[in-house]
Amino acid sequence: MNRIAWLFFVLILTVTSVASYRADPGEFPAFYFVFGALGCLLMLGITKGVAKKLLSRKEGYYERS
Amino acid sequence: MNGLELPPVIFFLAGAALLPLLPAAGRAGVCVLFPILALVHIVLLPEGAEFEVAFLQYDLVLLKADGMGRMFGIAFALVAAVAGIYAWHMRELRQQLAAMSYAGGAMGVVFAGDFFTLLVFWELMAVASALLVWAGGTSRAGAAGLRYLIFHLLGGSLLLAGIVMEVSATGDLALRAFAEQVSAGKILILLGVLVNAGMPGLHAWLPDSYPKSTVTGSIFLNAFTTKTAVYVLAVCFPGWEVLFVCGLIMALYAVSYAVLANDIRLILAYHIISQVGYMVAAIGIGGDFALNSAAAHAYNNILYKTLMFMGAGAVLFMVNETRLTHLGGLFRRMPWVVVLYLVGGAAISGLPLFNGFVSKSMVMDAVYGRDLGYYLLALASVGTFLSVGIKLPYYTWFYRETPRELKVRWNVPANMIVAMAILAVICVTYGVWPSLQYAQLPFPEDFSAYRTDFVVKAIQIPLATFLVFWFFRHKILGEAKIVLDTDWFYRKPSPYMGAFVLDGVNRFFGACESALDRLIERRIVPPFRNPLKTLGFKPGSGDHFDPDMDRTSLGSAVGLTLLVVVVAVVLSL
Numbered sequence: 001m002n003r004i005a006w007l008f009f010v011l012i013l014t015v016t017s018v019a020s021y022r023a024d025p026g027e028f029p030a031f032y033f034v035f036g037a038l039g040c041l042l043m044l045g046i047t048k049g050v051a052k053k054l055l056s057r058k059e060g061y062y063e064r065s
Numbered sequence: 066m067n068g069l070e071l072p073p074v075i076f077f078l079a080g081a082a083l084l085p086l087l088p089a090a091g092r093a094g095v096c097v098l099f100p101i102l103a104l105v106h107i108v109l110l111p112e113g114a115e116f117e118v119a120f121l122q123y124d125l126v127l128l129k130a131d132g133m134g135r136m137f138g139i140a141f142a143l144v145a146a147v148a149g150i151y152a153w154h155m156r157e158l159r160q161q162l163a164a165m166s167y168a169g170g171a172m173g174v175v176f177a178g179d180f181f182t183l184l185v186f187w188e189l190m191a192v193a194s195a196l197l198v199w200a201g202g203t204s205r206a207g208a209a210g211l212r213y214l215i216f217h218l219l220g221g222s223l224l225l226a227g228i229v230m231e232v233s234a235t236g237d238l239a240l241r242a243f244a245e246q247v248s249a250g251k252i253l254i255l256l257g258v259l260v261n262a263g264m265p266g267l268h269a270w271l272p273d274s275y276p277k278s279t280v281t282g283s284i285f286l287n288a289f290t291t292k293t294a295v296y297v298l299a300v301c302f303p304g305w306e307v308l309f310v311c312g313l314i315m316a317l318y319a320v321s322y323a324v325l326a327n328d329i330r331l332i333l334a335y336h337i338i339s340q341v342g343y344m345v346a347a348i349g350i351g352g353d354f355a356l357n358s359a360a361a362h363a364y365n366n367i368l369y370k371t372l373m374f375m376g377a378g379a380v381l382f383m384v385n386e387t388r389l390t391h392l393g394g395l396f397r398r399m400p401w402v403v404v405l406y407l408v409g410g411a412a413i414s415g416l417p418l419f420n421g422f423v424s425k426s427m428v429m430d431a432v433y434g435r436d437l438g439y440y441l442l443a444l445a446s447v448g449t450f451l452s453v454g455i456k457l458p459y460y461t462w463f464y465r466e467t468p469r470e471l472k473v474r475w476n477v478p479a480n481m482i483v484a485m486a487i488l489a490v491i492c493v494t495y496g497v498w499p500s501l502q503y504a505q506l507p508f509p510e511d512f513s514a515y516r517t518d519f520v521v522k523a524i525q526i527p528l529a530t531f532l533v534f535w536f537f538r539h540k541i542l543g544e545a546k547i548v549l550d551t552d553w554f555y556r557k558p559s560p561y562m563g564a565f566v567l568d569g570v571n572r573f574f575g576a577c578e579s580a581l582d583r584l585i586e587r588r589i590v591p592p593f594r595n596p597l598k599t600l601g602f603k604p605g606s607g608d609h610f611d612p613d614m615d616r617t618s619l620g621s622a623v624g625l626t627l628l629v630v631v632v633a634v635v636l637s638l
Contacts, residue, residue: 013528016521023517032522035440036529039447044537047324056325056546062556063205 069106070114072128072176073138074186076103077145077169081162089156096149096161100168104142107135115178123238126178132507136360137175137296139505140367141168143491144288151375151484152281160200164285167193171289175296179238180228183297187224187261191217194290197282198274206277212552216270220260227253245305255302261294262345263338264311265318269552271338272322276330276387280378283330287374288367291337295344295363304351312346313441315339320448325548329377329387329457333370336413336453339445340366343428346442350431353508358427360507365420365495369412372488373453376406379481380461384471389460390545394467401482403462408489410458412496414450415523417515420495422523423502426514429522443526450527455534460542 017029028034080099084092116128145168152164170193173186191214198210230250232238243251260267275286302308319338326332340362347359379402380395381387396403412421425446432439467473495502503510534541592599595610607614 009528009532012524016524016528019517020521020525023521030525032443032525033529035443036447036526037533039444039526040451040530040533043321043324043444043448043451044533044541047321048541048543051321052325052543052548055549056544057549059545059547061547061549 069109069111070116070128071106072116072173073103073107073110073142074127074169074173074176076100076106077165077172081165081169084158084162084165092156092158092161093149093153096152096165097146099165100142100146100149103172104139104146107138107142110135117178120181123179123181125182126239127173127182128176129178129240130176133296133299133356133360134175136364136505136507137292138172140292140364141171141175141289144367144371144488145285147484147487148281148284148288148371150487151284151378151481153480154478155279155281157200160197160279160282163193163196163200164282167197167285167289171293174293177240179240180232181238183240184221184225184228187293188221190290190293191221194286197286198278200279200282201277202279203277206274209274209277212556213270213274216260216267220257220267222257223253223260224257227251227255227257240300242303243301243305255305258294258297258301259311261290262298262341263291263294263315263319264345265314265338266551268315268319268338269550272326272331272334272550273552275334275337276328280382284371284374284378287333287337288371291341292363292367295341295348295359298345298348299356299359303348303356306349309346309349309435309438312342312344312349313438315342315345316442316445317342317448320445320452322548322550323452324448324456325543326452327389327543327545327547329380329389329392329461330374331387332452332457333373333377336373336449337370339449340370340413342445343425343442346438347428347431350435352431354427354510354512355431357506357508357510357512358424358431361502362421362424362428364502364505365412365424365492368488368495369409369419369421369492372409372485372492373406373413375481375485375488376402376409377457379477379485382481383474383477386471388545389457389542391468391471392461393465394463395473396462398467398473399462399477402477402485403458405482405485405489407458408492410454412492414454414527415446416527417520417523418493418496420492420499420502422496422519423499423514426516426519426523427512429519430512443522447526447530450530451534454527455531456541459534459538464538464542 013030013033017033020027020031021029076099080095083095083099087095110128110130112130112132114128114130115126117124117126119125145164148164152160155161167190170186170188170190173189174183177183177186195210195214195217198206198213200206201210227250231248231254234248234250243254256267260270263271271291275283278286298308316339319335319342323332323335323339326335344359344362344366347355347362377387379399380392383395383399384392386392408419412419415422415425429439429442432442499514503512591608594608595615597610597615598608
């Protein structure tokens with residue numbers, strides 16, 4: 001991504017965090033950003049790491065058997 | 066009764082009956098016009114309208130107009146009409162007939178007022194949808210269609226058994242909400258409905274069959290079966306706690322498979338289950354608000370998921386390929402399809418200004434307070450955006466130059482673009498003016514989706530997901546492989562089971578048939594080959610009757626005739 005896209009990205013994150021803080025100062029303003037990042041890593045780790053090794057087969061697997 | 070109190074299914078069945086009588090161009094018009102007529106009819110249906118038919122000692126209710134049925138009915142009719150536009154160029158009568166009957170079956174289910182009517186239309190859907198899978202025309206589609214039909218006949222049988230038990234126990238045939246007191250009949254009905262909803266363990270028919278249908282067939286398939294199941298769950302099992310757990314499992318299980326899948330229609334097929342999981346979870350919570358959220362999410366899902374299937378269908382139409390590992394760089398050849406698909410992608414991801422945001426916020430609000438369930442559904446929404454919001458469009462239309470082995474058609478038919486545009490406009494309209502949606506809900510509602518916490522969550526989660534995807538984008542695509550699902554348990558052993566059961570039976574009957582053939586050949590046929598030899602009249606003649614050798618002389622024939630005449634004369638005296 002180019003710099004403008006990154007800038008836009010940071011801007012959105014900042015605006016939403018500020019809005020979140022103003023709505024509920026008791027909650028971490030970027031909570032869902034962190035949740036989303038960790039959740040995405042977890043999902044990729046489970047699916048691409050564990051599940052893929054255990055469950056993926058070559059195309060035509062059923063037709064060959 | 067006035068003319069308005071007719072069941073909307075009549076429009077679809079009349080359209081289906083008319084189709085074989087019309088030329089190809091006229092048939093395409095019927096597939097659009099009759100759903101529109103049904104849509105207008107449903108909108109004008111008076112609240113509480115009923116249409117009953119006497120059958121044996123029962124009064125069958127073919128129409129029961131309430132808020133829930135009307136909401137599903139509007140979505141079905143709308144999507145059937147738009148799918149008719151999308152399929153305008155398709156002239157195959159068999160597919161058109163199946164699609165109209167299928168939509169009619171779905172319409173019959175959501176307006177049914179009793180279990181018997183529901184069951185009849187339920188089975189109509191099963192058969193018509195299997196025809197749409199078979200329309201794929203390949204050997205894989207044929208096998209998948211057969212598995213699909215077996216699963217649905219199994220589900221239908223469970224439903225029938227449950228209905229019979231429940232009606233014989235209570236004497237009440239009316240479609241109604243069951244109290245959460247477990248009985249065998251209720252459990253069987255629930256299992257029968259969960260087969261159609263795609264509950265993990267009972268779901269493998271869906272990702273197995275939907276991606277193998279035709280470009281237009283999968284549009285219809287995506288819209289009806291699972292959503293009618295959601296409707297029946299909402300009507301019969303509201304507040305059943307077990308459904309909340311089922312919903313969570315569906316949402317997470319299917320989205321994990323969607324992240325792994327390589328075929329774009331397979332990804333979308335898994336997402337049907339995942340999104341239905343949100344609805345089922347909300348139904349499990351029960352109460353007016355949760356049921357409203359389930360109905361709203363089903364309504365929106367029918368719209369945006371159809372839009373996304375249309376985008377995937379356009380790719381299939383253009384390049385006859387749906388595997389991400391074989392696609393790429395198609396943006397310049399189909400820019401409008403990409404833009405319109407992304408509207409669907411944004412809607413399913415729950416981004417603000419799209420209809421999915423409204424209904425997903427409602428579901429999350431209904432689930433709020435059940436911490437683990439809430440965060441598990443939020444995690445599922447991460448997977449949703451990752452797989453259909455970014456992964457699918459990025460590897461299909463961007464990422465690299467179009468692979469040279471792809472044979473790209475000149476352009477996507479205009480009718481396909483128009484259909485996608487209509488759905489995209491509707492998705493945005495409901496997202497920008499959610500009050501339009503609130504007004505349709507089955508129960509009165511004063512919810513507002515555009516609250517700061519909802520908007521923040523709906524933006525920050527996709528933002529983070531996009532960031533992670535971008536860093537790992539070269540590793541996520543993977544290889545052209547399939548991922549085993551629960552269908553392994555019956556597809557893998559099926560050749561051995563076939564060898565054990567079918568081949569054994571076949572061999573036994575084959576041996577019996579051979580023995581019988583030999584017996585007939587040796588004992589029964591020879592006397593008929595030469596009866597004269599068998600009866601001893603011509604001891605020296607051969608095994609086969611030879612006219613030159615074995616035929617009796619003219620004198621013998623005349624003598625025999627005279628003898629018969631004499632005997633007849635003597636007897637008549």
